[in-house]
Amino acid sequence: MLAIGTLAKRTGTKVQTIRYYEQIGLLPEPGRTEGGQRRYGNADLDRLAFIRHARQLGFTLEAIRELLNLSDNPPRSCAEVDVIAHRQLKEVEARIARLEALRTELKRMLRECSRETISDCRVLEVLRDHGACLADHQTGA
Amino acid sequence: MLAIGTLAKRTGTKVQTIRYYEQIGLLPEPGRTEGGQRRYGNADLDRLAFIRHARQLGFTLEAIRELLNLSDNPPRSCAEVDVIAHRQLKEVEARIARLEALRTELKRMLRECSRETISDCRVLEVLRDHGACLADHQTGA
DNA sequence: GCTTGAACCTCTACCTACTGTAGCTTGTAG
DNA sequence: CTACAAGCTACAGTAGGTAGAGGTTCAAGC
Ligand SMILES: [Zn+2]
Ligand SMILES: [Zn+2]
Ligand SMILES: [Zn+2]
Ligand SMILES: [Zn+2]
Numbered sequence: 001m002l003a004i005g006t007l008a009k010r011t012g013t014k015v016q017t018i019r020y021y022e023q024i025g026l027l028p029e030p031g032r033t034e035g036g037q038r039r040y041g042n043a044d045l046d047r048l049a050f051i052r053h054a055r056q057l058g059f060t061l062e063a064i065r066e067l068l069n070l071s072d073n074p075p076r077s078c079a080e081v082d083v084i085a086h087r088q089l090k091e092v093e094a095r096i097a098r099l100e101a102l103r104t105e106l107k108r109m110l111r112e113c114s115r116e117t118i119s120d121c122r123v124l125e126v127l128r129d130h131g132a133c134l135a136d137h138q139t140g141a
Numbered sequence: 142m143l144a145i146g147t148l149a150k151r152t153g154t155k156v157q158t159i160r161y162y163e164q165i166g167l168l169p170e171p172g173r174t175e176g177g178q179r180r181y182g183n184a185d186l187d188r189l190a191f192i193r194h195a196r197q198l199g200f201t202l203e204a205i206r207e208l209l210n211l212s213d214n215p216p217r218s219c220a221e222v223d224v225i226a227h228r229q230l231k232e233v234e235a236r237i238a239r240l241e242a243l244r245t246e247l248k249r250m251l252r253e254c255s256r257e258t259i260s261d262c263r264v265l266e267v268l269r270d271h272g273a274c275l276a277d278h279q280t281g282a
Numbered sequence: 283g284c285t286t287g288a289a290c291c292t293c294t295a296c297c298t299a300c301t302g303t304a305g306c307t308t309g310t311a312g
Numbered sequence: 313c314t315a316c317a318a319g320c321t322a323c324a325g326t327a328g329g330t331a332g333a334g335g336t337t338c339a340a341g342c
Contacts, residue, residue, distance in 0.1 A: 035308045037319055054268050056278045058243050071265055078262035085264045089247040092240050099237045102199050106230040121219035123226045124212055127195050137197045176337045
């Protein structure tokens with residue numbers, strides 16, 4: 001049985017984060033020592049490793065919750081799993097597209113700036129007026 | 142003089158967001174009517190438009206605060222402005238790099254999945270084991 | 283001049299995904 | 313048996329807003 005600090009080290013998670021996952025019901029309540037300290041088994045280790053890896057791939061905790069539920073029903077079709085992963089892929093692609101537009105515009109601003117005074121700084125000029133901006137960044141976060 | 146709702150419409154901002162910017166000191170406290178309602182002038186309109194545009198380009202509110210301070214000193218050099226914009230560019234580029242690694246891995250997971258049962262779903266398999274993962278996604282957010 | 287209702291006001295709580303701190307208790311090595 | 317690291321709970325805070333309750337004000341139509 002592992003103490004929370006050991007589990008934390010093994011999975012690269014902070015102790016508080018583990019307690020937080022328990023609090024929101026993502027990790028089951030573990031057994032406790034007589035003194036009230038949490039003790040974890042290998043199933044907990046696997047589950048936490050899964051959660052952390054999915055987080056690293058950008059899945060939200062809600063998506064991870066769904067993936068864990070599905071994962072507990074081995075004979076079922078994996079179509080739903082793939083839908084979640086596909087949704088995540090689309091999300092990532094949308095963010096990339098948006099960030100690339102920002103990169104282009106930031107580069108252009110910096111390239112065009114004469115690097116003299118504030119009053120003729122191209123960066124500020126573009127920020128003041130989207131008309132001077134070629135980026136198409138109307139849409140959300 | 143503009144009421145807060147008009148200012149909101151003109152800048153594509155929610156009313157609550159404008160009050161929030163005031164609360165954190167990003168917008169100055171505006172004049173009020175006898176009844177206590179906020180009334181804005183053109184300087185406020187410009188300032189808010191600047192803030193929203195910078196937000197759309199991904200600058201943090203802290204960076205925007207610095208940019209606004211600098212913007213109030215027209216004779217100074219714009220070097221500091223460019224440093225902030227450059228920092229933002231680096232930030233955006235780092236996020237793109239990370240998201241591209243995620244995209245690659247998500248695509249691969251989905252491509253390799255047989256789309257049969259949960260027990261042999263490649264997506265879940267990769268999530269369970271980073272060893273089965275080609276992505277280099279150890280590093281931060 | 284009066285009424286109506288949209289828009290305004292303040293205050294508080296909530297969102298994601300954690301992270302940090304205070305003040306106290308438990309486990310374990312020497 | 314004593315230190316003290318590591319555990320415990322509870323609460324506050326982060327960014328950047330968003331939503332709602334419950335009450336007031338402004339302005340247009342009659
Ligand atoms: Zn400049
Ligand atoms: Zn623009
Ligand atoms: Zn699958
Ligand atoms: Zn991986």
